[in-house]
Amino acid sequence: GENVEQHPSTLSVQEGDSAVIKCTYSDSASNYFPWYKQELGKGPQLIIDIRSNVGEKKDQRIAVTLNKTAKHFSLHITETQPEDSAVYFCAASKGSNYQLIWGAGTKLIIKP
Amino acid sequence: EAGVVQSPRYKIIEKKQPVAFWCNPISGHNTLYWYRQNLGQGPELLIRYENEEAVDDSQLPKDRFSAERLKGVDSTLKIQPAELGDSAVYLCASSLGDLRTYEQYFGPGTRLTVT
Numbered sequence: 001g002e003n004v005e006q007h008p009s010t011l012s013v014q015e016g017d018s019a020v021i022k023c024t025y026s027d028s029a030s031n032y033f034p035w036y037k038q039e040l041g042k043g044p045q046l047i048i049d050i051r052s053n054v055g056e057k058k059d060q061r062i063a064v065t066l067n068k069t070a071k072h073f074s075l076h077i078t079e080t081q082p083e084d085s086a087v088y089f090c091a092a093s094k095g096s097n098y099q100l101i102w103g104a105g106t107k108l109i110i111k112p
Numbered sequence: 113e114a115g116v117v118q119s120p121r122y123k124i125i126e127k128k129q130p131v132a133f134w135c136n137p138i139s140g141h142n143t144l145y146w147y148r149q150n151l152g153q154g155p156e157l158l159i160r161y162e163n164e165e166a167v168d169d170s171q172l173p174k175d176r177f178s179a180e181r182l183k184g185v186d187s188t189l190k191i192q193p194a195e196l197g198d199s200a201v202y203l204c205a206s207s208l209g210d211l212r213t214y215e216q217y218f219g220p221g222t223r224l225t226v227t
Contacts, residue, residue: 034215041220042221043203043205043220043221044218045218046215046217049215089154089155093214095214099157099168100216102155103154104153104154105153
């Protein structure tokens with residue numbers, strides 16, 4: 001079955017710097033790749049997603065890139081701010097009728 | 113618009129006791145999910161409903177877990193009897209169920225501690 005690996009498990013960056021989190025997936029049939037942000041005591045919240053017919057998507061300070069050949073996708077956060085501190089999860093799915101397979105998460109720490 | 117509502121937020125029980133969690137999805141969302149999230153891990157799907165039908169329950173431990181979604185709106189997840197390894201956060205999520213819309217909206221979760 002599908003497997004999603006996520007790196008790093010913890011990432012500490014200086015406020016204002018960029019952060020990059022990477023994920024790889026195993027099932028070439030996967031076509032939907034969301035990124036979720038989870039703050040302490042809350043459920044995950046979708047921050048950006050990408051489908052396999054697109055290589056890159058951007059929303060203000062957040063961008064996601066997808067390399068279908070290599071089967072990996074990445075989250076890029078620029079100009080990091082203290083409120084970006086959270087756990088970030090990547091996931092992959094073959095479609096809305098299939099379950100999301102989640103990565104193990106990355107704890108992002110923004111240092112003031 | 114109200115988000116996904118879950119109750120209780122926290123529950124502490126002794127092993128072998130029963131426990132139940134309740135979820136009310138976003139109005140109009142046909143698809144409902146129950147996930148279990150262990151500390152330091154991503155959510156793991158337990159069961160997915162399309163309206164009142166359980167369409168994916170392959171990862172639900174059926175010997176002790178049960179779920180229902182009567183009338184296709186709110187849902188209850190039950191564990192009986194609970195074991196120490198059941199300690200986790202139980203998340204409920206909902207989505208429109210439209211094949212073009214994949215986004216899942218999560219509730220805050222119920223943190224279960226089994227002692």
